[in-house]
Amino acid sequence: MEHVLRQCLIALRLAERAGISEADRVSVYYTALLVNVGCHSDAHEQAKWFGDDIALKQDKYTYGLHPGVAGALATVRRFGAGGDGLMGRFRLGLEFVVSGHRDLAEMVSHHAAMARRIGVGLGLPEDTLGALGAAYEMWDGHGWPGELAQEQIPVAARLAMIGEFVEVAHRVGGVAAARQLLRSGRGKQFDPDLARLLDDEAELLLSELDMVDAWDAVIGSEPALEIVLTDDELDEALLAIADFVDLKSPYSLGHARAVAELVAGAAERLSLTEADQRTLRRAALMHCYGKLGVSNAILDKSGPLTPGERERLHMVPYLTHRMLRQSPSLRPIGDLAVQFGERLDGSGYPHGLASPALSPSARVLAAAHLYQSLREPRPQREGLTATSAAAHLRAEVRAGRVDGLAAQAVLSAAGHRASRRVQGPAGLTPREVDVLRLLARGLTNKQIADRLVVSRKTVANHVEHIYAKLDVSTRTAAALFATRHGLLAPAPDGNA
Incomplete structure (x- = not known):
């Protein structure tokens, strides 16, 4: 060190x-x-x-x-x-x-x-x-x-x-x-x-x-402080370094550049602020710096990884964060970049963060990294087709590990046609998310029906489908799921 x-x-x-x-x-x-x-x-x-x-x-x-x-x-x-x-x-x-x-x-x-x-x-x-x-x-x-x-x-x-x-x-x-x-x-x-x-x-x-x-x-100790970069020049420098870092393994060539393009397109579709878009793109360029600290005996291994090797691979975002946190100007980028392996249900790495702790930008970065990784070849497999990678990403959304809006934005940026229905965790529809949000707050079916201006029978059907998709049988279990997946924020129109 x-x-x-x-x-x-x-x-x-x-x-x-x-x-x-x-x-x-x-x-x-x-x-x-x-x-x-x-x-x-x-x-x-x-x-x-x-x-x-x-x-x-x-x-x-x-x-x-x-x-x-x-x-x-x-x-x-x-x-x-x-x-x-x-x-x-x-x-x-x-x-x-x-x-x-x-x-x-x-x-x-x-x-x-x-x-x-x-x-x-x-x-x-x-x-x-x-x-x-x-x-x-x-x-x-x-x-x-x-x-x-x-x-x-x-x-x-x-x-x-x-x-x-x-x-x-x-x-x-x-x-x-x-x-x-x-x-x-x-x-x-x-x-x-x-x-x-x-x-x-x-x-x-x-x-x-x-x-x-x-x-x-x-x-x-810099002798003359001669080299000062503008924002655009910094972006160009980060792009040059990202391409260079990706030379570490032939299986990751161009990875950071491709992820940066995906998050840029997704961020625009999600109407993130200009500042958030720039930080997100920089985080995408820098998110895999930490693989320089992992041996290619692991990165390029053709057989299954041992638990110890897998744990070492999961150190990549941590090492990236350790690199960037020393610089006050790069620390906010590192704070975002370290989250590319996190999942909404807390099953990700390196810190096992769950939905409430993951910002919209972090969710986009995670979806883009996963999609691009699936498209790339690995020692154990060929790169997936765009259709197969998209199907895998959508399956992760249904499983409650990847944010549905972020995934749809990434897929749209990658050229996939927009899905007619954007599914939430566990395959919940947007209306089911609305019902779950109110159900978790303790509202009765009648109160939910009045709030959403639908019939009580419709609400009852939604509740039945929600319980089935979440594999739960009580309101408290459903509420815990909603909490863990960040579904309790008020709806955009303020009705929920």
Whole structure:
């Protein structure tokens, strides 16, 4: 946790001590923050070879950027991604020797290229883009893509490289471990002058890293505060990042973009305020950021998930919320995004919220995420047709898990013809919802009939159908259902 924030602080402290100009420190700042942003983009391949792409990243700091075949095979043996038993792991190891090690080398170059690409999408300056593209070059010329060496490597890239590896060494083993790393990598992986300077002043430059609030410290350390986004520019940046995050798994490509389009159309149909529409669309773009914290061994697993794996998958919205809550401006978006897996009956995740706690925007986001997920392929199945996905979503409405109005708005935004009757939870019709609302308040059939201007026989029929659909036999049980599903709000005309 906070590895990138801390490595940015180390790089900035070293840059200032080395007398790097303020203009160059801007490049150091963004390069250090984005140097590893592409590491998830081939997580599917990483999981293929090593079983757990997240655990693999730890080995990067054990073996270095040149793990060699022996180190990589040790990782394969450790995770046993090739199947059950010794023979499965042996076959995978042999395949790695033949072709996999080339994939690993290409991955590192690919990470740098992808970091540069996201920098372009965010509109960063050209010198920062150059540093990002050279982020894995080494002083001795044996880095990736292996085109630059020594002073040819942008100083921002050299500083980011030192900050990244020293942060881990210091966090694991303190100043002594950081110094040992600097001395072993000096003139090889690291700029010798910068490595020597940090070695000499490690006590000062690495002091209090564990004591500061890393988020606030990094925000406060931006050298020039040059990049300020308008609302429209922020939307473009969030879209670029969303597309990038969705590269985590081949089964989720374009997911956030598609969900954002669905909620935008649904929100307009539901006449949400302009502010709510913008927040909802941003939440849709950001709602799956947390999958970066879940291994592709789970995301891309072809067989059934274990209870533990399913629980880890349900951590996605929680991790998204933890990411966004640190920023005052993004926190309201995170508060909405975290609810995409919640259900009206309280059976969702991560918090098991029920209907009264779910806003109209949250209900739209949940319906859009579910519909789009059904349309996408998964390791266990092909993507559903639009008709099948719509039928599944409507079934969730009848089961009382998804809001009927939100689902209908999403389906309309997806191009489905509007249903003649918008059903509520458990398949209740709008008129049955009106009757249930009054029944739950304790009104008699006669009072309900007078209020709704219908006959008592009609009310009696509605009550009978309501009890049957809810599988209850008493008013209190029906009232509890209405409470849990947020059906007690007054009707729009004020009659109920």
